[in-house]
Amino acid sequence: MNLTELLAGDSLKVAPALLGMTLRSEIGTPVEIEITEVEAYRSVEDSASHAYRGRTARNGSMFEAPGTLYVYRSYGIHWCANVVTGPVGSGQAVLLRGGDPLLGIEIIRHRRGRTTDLCNGPGKVCQALGITGDCDGTSLLTGPLVLLAGVARRHRTTPRIGISKATDHPWRFVAIRD
DNA sequence: ACGAGGATGCTCT
DNA sequence: GAGCATCCTCGTC
Secondary structure, X not given: OOHHHHHOOOHHHXXXXXXXXXXXXXXXXXXXXXXXXXXXXXXXOOOOOOOOOOOOOOOHHHHOOOOEXXXXXXXXXXXXXXXXXXXXXXXXXXXXXXXXXXXXXXXHHHHHOOOOXXXXXXXXXXXXXXXXXXXXXXXXXXXOEEXXXXXXXXXXXXXXXXXXXXXXXXXXXXXXXX
16 A cells, blocks of 8 residues: 555544655755654544634645645644545644654754754744644645654554544554564 | 743634 | 744753
8 A cells, every 4th residue: 555545534544654764854954853653633523633623724724635634733833743544635634742853863952952852842843843833734745754664563552642622532553663 | 840921923703 | 803734942850
């Protein structure tokens, strides 16, 4: 199964498959991280999802083709990035919550303004990769952010964090490091 | 180690 | 005008 077919699947299935894959940013000098933590968000049946109340100006890219990047501003300060999944118009996405630097760690350290805790959080991932609202609606199949095959990882599941609704579903997926 | 609180902007009610 | 899919610093223990 190729990447396009994978991303067209349900977010609950795509989320764990993203663990271990490489996310490459070609914004400036290329930087890469290995995806280590994600959360699946569904559509109108998921009250925690931005798509819960249907398509709006902010969440429009969530309803685009699978592989589209959905970027939104969080708490007025940070950016958060999602991989859109499922059939076009279904409004599903996978939030990128964490990663490990693979390439360009010095650039990442400079962008982050510190040398530790570089990508362990959704806002940090975006800062490390240079992702901003300008990236909203771009495709991970064409760039400037690109998803590349990696190593399959085992994972554990937990409830999603940082949300106040639909907290009972174990839709957070964390890679297990050997 | 852990918890409280502030920064900050935009969307939707 | 409320409510965020967050992060960082600083205060305690």
